[in-house]
Amino acid sequence: MGVPEKLAERMSMAEQHEYLRARFSRRTMIRGGAVTLGAVAGGAFVPGGTAQAAVPAQRHTPAAQKVDGALVAPFGRHLSYGTDPRTEMTVSWQVPVAVKKPFIRIGAHPWDLSRKIEAEVRSLYTPAGVGASGDHTQYYLHARLTHLRPGKTYYYGVGHEGFDPAERHLLGTLGTFTTAPAHKEPFTFTAFGDQGVSYHALANDSLILGQNPAFHLHAGDIAYGDPAGQGKATDTGFDSRTWDQFLHQTESVAKQIPWMVSFGNHDMEAWYSPNGYGGEEARWTLPDNGPDPKNLPGVYSFVHGNTAIISLDPNDVSFEIPANLGISGGTQTTWFEAQLKRFRAAKDIDFVIVFFHHCAYCTSTAHASEGGVRQEWVPLFEKYTVDLVINGHNHQYERTDVIKGDTVTKKLPIGGTAYPETEGVVYVTAGAAGRSLYAFSAPDSYEGHEHEVDSVASFVNLKDGKQNETVAWSRVRYLNYSFLRVDVTPAPKGRLATLKVSGIAETGDRIDHFTVARRAK
Numbered sequence: 001m002g003v004p005e006k007l008a009e010r011m012s013m014a015e016q017h018e019y020l021r022a023r024f025s026r027r028t029m030i031r032g033g034a035v036t037l038g039a040v041a042g043g044a045f046v047p048g049g050t051a052q053a054a055v056p057a058q059r060h061t062p063a064a065q066k067v068d069g070a071l072v073a074p075f076g077r078h079l080s081y082g083t084d085p086r087t088e089m090t091v092s093w094q095v096p097v098a099v100k101k102p103f104i105r106i107g108a109h110p111w112d113l114s115r116k117i118e119a120e121v122r123s124l125y126t127p128a129g130v131g132a133s134g135d136h137t138q139y140y141l142h143a144r145l146t147h148l149r150p151g152k153t154y155y156y157g158v159g160h161e162g163f164d165p166a167e168r169h170l171l172g173t174l175g176t177f178t179t180a181p182a183h184k185e186p187f188t189f190t191a192f193g194d195q196g197v198s199y200h201a202l203a204n205d206s207l208i209l210g211q212n213p214a215f216h217l218h219a220g221d222i223a224y225g226d227p228a229g230q231g232k233a234t235d236t237g238f239d240s241r242t243w244d245q246f247l248h249q250t251e252s253v254a255k256q257i258p259w260m261v262s263f264g265n266h267d268m269e270a271w272y273s274p275n276g277y278g279g280e281e282a283r284w285t286l287p288d289n290g291p292d293p294k295n296l297p298g299v300y301s302f303v304h305g306n307t308a309i310i311s312l313d314p315n316d317v318s319f320e321i322p323a324n325l326g327i328s329g330g331t332q333t334t335w336f337e338a339q340l341k342r343f344r345a346a347k348d349i350d351f352v353i354v355f356f357h358h359c360a361y362c363t364s365t366a367h368a369s370e371g372g373v374r375q376e377w378v379p380l381f382e383k384y385t386v387d388l389v390i391n392g393h394n395h396q397y398e399r400t401d402v403i404k405g406d407t408v409t410k411k412l413p414i415g416g417t418a419y420p421e422t423e424g425v426v427y428v429t430a431g432a433a434g435r436s437l438y439a440f441s442a443p444d445s446y447e448g449h450e451h452e453v454d455s456v457a458s459f460v461n462l463k464d465g466k467q468n469e470t471v472a473w474s475r476v477r478y479l480n481y482s483f484l485r486v487d488v489t490p491a492p493k494g495r496l497a498t499l500k501v502s503g504i505a506e507t508g509d510r511i512d513h514f515t516v517a518r519r520a521k
Contacts, residue, residue, distance in 0.1 A: 013231055013323040014274035024127050067097050069162025074141075076247025077158065077175055078254035080261075081215065081302050083287045085180035086150035089258070090285040091158065092142045094247055098123075099160035104143035106156045110174050113157060113166045119143045122282040124240070130271045131226075131238030138240060142285045150182035175255040180214070184306040184348065184490035188212065192433035192483040193219030193264065193357060193392015197245045200481045201434025203506050205253045211485055211504075214304060216257050217311075219392035220264025220357030222246065224435065229266035231276065231315070231323025238269065243283060261286070262311040263298035264357035264392060265321045275327060276315075286311075291335035292328065299332055301339050306350040306490045306497060306520070308343040312336060314358035317372035320461035325372070333376050340384035350490065350497045350520050354381065355390040361403060361427045363458040363474045364394035366438040371462040374406070378425075385420045387516050388499060390484060392431035395438045397446075397503050399476040399512055400427045408473050414447050417515040426516065428501070430484040437479055446478040446503070446511040481506035491520040 011019065074093045082088025091104055102121060105113035119141040128134040141158070148154065157165020157174045165173050181187075190213040195201045208216060221229065223246035227237045250259065261284060263277060272278030281297050290299035301310045315324040316332050343349050358370035360378055370393075381389060382404050402410040404424030412418055418426050441458065445451040456474045459466045482505045491497040497520040503512035 013268055013270055013276040013327075016232065016270040016323075017272075017274045017276070020130065020271050024129065069099050069160050072097055072099055072160070072163060074158045074160075074163070074173075075251060076244070077251050078247065078284075079177050079256070079258045080284065080286055081180070081258045082144065082146065083289045083302065085215075085258070085302050085304055086182055087146060087148045087179065089145045089148060089177055089179060090142055091145065091156055091175075091177075092140065092283070092285055093158050094244065095139045095141065095160070096244075098139055099163075102141045102158070102160040104145075104156055104158050105164075105166050106145060106154055108152075108154065110155045110171060113155065113174075117143050117145070119158070124272065124279060124282040126240040126271065131236065131240065133239050133241050136240055138243065138282070140282050144285065148179050150179055153178045177256055177258070178214070180304045186487070186489050187214040187305055188485060188487050189215050189217065189304070190483055190485050191217035191219060191355060191390050192430045194221040194395050194431040194435045195246075195433035196221070196224040196435045197242060197249055198434045200506060202249055204433050204481060204483050205250060207504065207506065207508060208483060209253045209257070213257055213485075216253070216259050217309070217355045217390060218259060218261040219355045219390055219430065220262045221266040221392060221431075221435070222261055222264070224266050225279070226266050226269055229264075229321070231265055231268045231270075231321050240269075240279070243279075247283075260302070260309070260311065261298065262356050263313055263315065265315060265318070265323075267298075268315060268323055276324060291331045296328055296332060299335070301343075303343075303349060305488065306348065307488050308339075308346075308349050308352045310336065310339055310352070310354045312354060312356035312377065314356045314370060314373055317376045318358055318370055318461075319372045319463045320358070320367060320370060333380070336377065337380055337384075340380060340386070344384055347521050350518055351387045351488065351499060351516070352384065353388045353390065353486075353499075354386055357391065358393050359391040359427070359429050360389060361400050361471075361473060362391070362394045362398050362429045363440060363442065363456045363471060363477070364396060364398070364429070364438045365441055367394050367461070368458050369460040371460045371467075374460065381425045386425055387420050387518060388486070388501065389425060389427045391427065391429050392433075394429050394431045395435050396429065396432050396440065397476070397478040397482045397511060398429040398440075398474060399503065399514070400473045401475045402426055403473050412475055412514055414450065414476065414512055415514065417517055419517055421518055426514070428484060428503075430482065430503070432478075432480065432482045434481065437481070440477050440479060442474065442477060444477050444479055446476055447513065476503070476512045478503065478505070478511045482511060493520055495520055
């Protein structure tokens with residue numbers, strides 16, 4: 001992305017951002033001035049406060065502003081829950097050129113879209129020389145919907161001047177969503193990480209749609225606009241246009257299922273903001289209840305029925321890829337423990353599930369396990385008896401036995417049941433959503449093709465480098481494309497509520513299943 005490699009080796013994400021801004025701002029001034037970034041209805045998107053003031057201006061108002069709005073079709077619709085999934089939803093989308101007066105229409109029926117709400121525009125400019133593309137401006141639109149009714153299905157359409165989804169010939173562009181229920185009831189959600197743009201990614205999306213999930217968790221490395229993923233601005237392969245492809249690919253699912261993302265190492269893009277997440281802030285609107293929504297936009301929590309979900313940012317604690325190591329100054333871990341305390345004390349929450357990118361426990365020959373996660377968060381998983389931890393980062397499926405104190409407290413065979421209140425935590429790596437696959441040092445072992453081994457040679461990334469280890473906790477390994485399905489079943493007070501967790505291959509075959517059980521409050 002324009003930083004000399006020797007320099008990037010010694011620079012944090014914020015330092016690389018400052019270097020790029022200085023370099024490209026000088027080049028812009030030499031070329032000779034211009035209009036402000038994002039000259040489009042709704043104003044410019046300026047993540048990161050004053051640190052973003054150095055955004056190089058475009059030389060001319062984009063010619064796209066002259067395009068007739070009737071000829072511009074929105075694409076890349078994706079949903080996300082607000083802080084309260086029972087009453088809040090954000091609809092986001094993209095347009096290929098600037099449009100006037102963007103909006104969303106919403107109603108209880110497709111023939112009744114009388115409620116019209118103005119959309120927020122966040123434009124994102126990438127100059128030639130920052131990666132592979134030429135000068136490129138992307139336009140992302142967001143409409144936050146509040147005061148919705150719990151457990152209700154709504155119809156919506158997105159548009160702008162010249163393109164009104166309420167018009168009869170555009171009714172086919174409408175989407176739907178359903179808010180979270182007001183009370184405990186059974187539901188399903190899905191999860192994976194490391195998707196990118198590929199035929200395999202598209203196949204997994206199609207299968208996920210068939211599961212009819214209430215929401216989907218994406219555990220980081222979303223589109224791979226930065227294919228290197230080292231948090232270094234030396235990657236000449238960076239291409240912001242990859243996001244256009246990704247959002248188009250994902251729309252069939254994400255336009256009707258809340259697509260809740262966490263950020264991985266490939267999601268740090270140094271050009272847009274000091275923390276590397278300025279591009280993500282333009283593309284996504286996530287719950288803003290984390291410890292520092294502007295600095296750590298991928299850290300948040302939400303509750304659906306009897307289950308609390310927490311998204312963390314492991315770039316903050318990663319020894320393997322340290323571009324953002326320590327970015328929160330410890331506030332993320334402090335916030336995380338407070339969330340765990342709150343959810344465990346809540347009378348209507350049974351399960352706590354945590355998802356994030358880097359693996360706490362994995363035997364992949366690529367990244368294996370992250371020592372920073374083990375150091376900072378695993379003790380909290382165990383202290384507060386977290387029910388399930390979902391990771392990506394390693395491009396394969398792997399599931400552990402029940403672990404506590406880095407040791408196996410209970411073997412968990414395929415079809416087995418774990419009781420986290422007394423036994424420990426189960427970890428699943430579900431990083432085979434679409435990118436090229438990695439490898440294991442031990443043979444595959446999955447449902448119908450079990451090949452048990454006593455131990456597996458692996459390593460953990462520590463502050464001083466890799467440390468080899470031999471582990472006994474690797475129970476299920478599957479080296480092909482897959483995702484996770486979780487069926488949540490509440491229970492009367494004192495009875496066992498369950499999470500039925502299944503690994504599903506791209507073929508539709510089940511490769512793993514187990515149950516997590518806990519006494520309902």
